[in-house]
Amino acid sequence: MTTMTRRTLLKAGIAASIGIPLTAAWGDEVLPAGPITLVVPFAAGGSTDVVSRFIAQKLSERIRHTVVVENTGGGGGAIGATRVARANGNGSTLLMGTVATHAINPLTTKNPPYDPQKDFTPVSLIATVPNVLLVGASVKAQDLQELIALIKAQPGKFNYGSSGVGTPPHLSGELFKSRTGVKMEHIPYKGGGPAMIDLIAGQIPILFDVLSGAASHIRAGSVRALAVTTRERSASFPDVPTMAEAGVADFETYTWNAVFGPAGVPPAVVDMLSLQLQAVVALPEVQAKLIELSATPAGSTAEVLAQLVQSELDKWGPIITSIGGLKRG
Structure with a gap:
């Protein structure tokens, strides 16, 4: 890593920690030229789309780059995820991934079109739902x-x-x-x-x-x-019981939203985007919006997201096997 890049990342880290946006010069030095596309692998109007559009807007304001949301639905998220897995690894194309794209689809497809770990670069966990x-x-x-x-x-x-x-x-x-x-x-x-x-x-x-x-x-x-479907009630809807409370024992499922790039995104770009996404999630208005949407704000390092993907693969494998495998395609 060059001295200039180290200095840029240091500035980015300071900017994130005190909550101010990047200047265009800082962002341009590390981020790819032109707009960044955030692929939402589901149709417009769903939960992942709602979260993605809000996060994209706030990220765009911070990094002073246009972040365009692109809905590529179908295949339970597999079509959009495949599009990102095959995209240029310079950081210009990102995915708002979920447990479906990075655990369930690969585990329920006979010949998965991508590897959820090898074909993606983790950036940051946004929220759990x-x-x-x-x-x-x-x-x-x-x-x-x-x-x-x-x-x-x-x-x-x-x-x-x-x-x-x-x-x-x-x-x-x-x-x-x-x-x-x-x-x-x-x-x-x-x-x-x-x-x-x-x-x-x-x-x-x-x-x-x-x-x-x-x-x-x-x-x-x-x-x-x-x-x-979680073990505890949602703070947004405290009157709605859990499955266990309603009489269905041993039941827990949930999803999450997290940003990934294709494999091979340069570490400097990953660090920059991860820092800025963590800062975005920490914004009071973003926290309030996510809670309003019944999501639990996260904001994580790339390493934490990578660990989550591994843990989800480990968890869902036995569950999918226990209910018949659901193998398709």
Whole structure:
């Protein structure tokens, strides 16, 4: 690393620690020329998209580079992730990855189009988010046990939606079926946004969704939340019980949002972006927004994110095997 680059990173670290934005000169010295594309591997309107657009705006303000959000949905996040895995490793293309793109998809695909560790450069964990079981207005059940009884009394009538095959909400649904013995068909969508539209419209009765994407609809009363899928209740919705509290034991699933680059992003670029993303997440308005979206703010080093990916692969492997593997493609 050159003396100039070391000095630049030192300045960036100081800027991040005291909460001031980079000057254009500092950013231009390390970051690639031109705009940075942040690929969201799901359709617009879903939880990952909402978080990504807010983070992109704040990051753009700090580094004084345009950060463009590009939605590339499909394949439970695999299509967008593959696009980034094959992109130029200069840091001009980034991915807002999730547990789906970096653990579940590789574990549920016979021939994965990318390696979640070798083909990406971790940058920073942004936030963690619970999943939630939702029902539409036409479903008469007011709590989880009533829903289970309703499904068992009318086998074949109920189905559930998710943001795509192999996503955390999908696996939440499959785990729910396994733990309760109910029979439901899975209806996959190209993101949480389209799935929520159909839930509200009555096209599907049940939806497993990421809580950050569902929060505004729950507050509006257009859908009902029966349980969150984490071990503890969400601070944003303290009246919504956990699966365990609602009578379904040994149940924990959640998702997260984290920024990755393709393999081979220069360390100076990784350090710069990681520092700035940590600073973005630490901003009071960002903290407030993430909490409003029912996400828990994180902001981490690249090393911490790499450790998370490994731990998620270790965790989800046995769970996926226990419910039949879900191998596809």
